[in-house]
Amino acid sequence: MEEGRSTASAIEADSVSLSQRRSNFIYQFTQQSLPACKPVLSPVWVVSVFFVVGVIFIPVGIGCLHASRSVVEIAYRYDVECIPAPFRGNKLAYIANDFIPKNCTKHLKVPRSMKAPIYVYYQLDNYYQNHRRYVKSRSDRQLLHGLEYPDIGLCTPEDVINGLPVVPCGLVAWSMFNDTFSFFRGVHELNVNRKNIAWKSDRDHKFGKHVFPFNFQNGSLIGGARLDPNIPLSDQEDLIVWMRTSALPSFRKLYGRIEEDLDADDTISVKLLNNYNTYSFSGSKKIVLSTSSWLGGHNNFLGIAYLSIGSSFIFVAFLFLMLHIQNPRSYVDTSNISWNWKHISD
Structure with missing residues (x-):
């Protein structure tokens, strides 16, 4: 108790x-x-911090710039040259006419040795995937549950065709990129691996494994690529890559990977189908072949940013040091500053 x-x-x-x-x-x-930290910033302390940060940033910037420069990249714009000469004055008539062959062959020269894997991207410019009405025209719940989720009002105007729901619905899926590429080195075709090009989290959690395309691209106006109705959405990785919309008007999306090394001065023949309509909004299309480094693809911005900031900090450190030498600071007794007072009880 x-x-x-x-x-x-x-x-x-x-x-x-x-x-x-x-x-x-x-x-x-x-x-x-x-209780709080209230440091008194002495000139020596300030100069030392600026100098140390600059010394750290400059080697990091050099490393990032070297990694970016080690990436070999080939970018080729094909949307203009792949139009037959008689239609270059009216590009819309060319792209809208299904009876005109869209086949095109271009040749790319490899400037430096490219080690596998070589990533194949398509690049679109002046394409605003971040437009509010465009981004909202989709149903993430339908992509995961299919016809079990009937509320697809946000997908308008591509929600219902001939009285039946569309899977996947919305303008984003409807406008999917549909140019195709094949690569040859001489007479040997280079295999393009198109598996595992999408994020694993998207494949596993955002696109249903038992959801199949239904009534897709059956309207009077065809937007882009068609989907195989016998393959679930989780396995149609072209769609998954396309559905991750870009925030900027110029963007690249992964098409596949070439898993063979390319030697310097090799000539690669690209056989493509120029199907996708970028002519109605003055857009452009490019095909990009790129290797990668530990930092990713070719991008000098991070290295230049580190070098610029590091150099600026070292310059400021020397400037403060010169000012301190010219006008040295007079030190005063800080024992009488209020936060240095001892408690009366002490």
């Missing part, structure tokens, strides 16, 4: 102690008297 009373008393004492600490903290917070 006494043991129970002692336990209850201990719990009550702990509760009172916790309440007192909380009240004390609130009082110190409202009175702005909480």
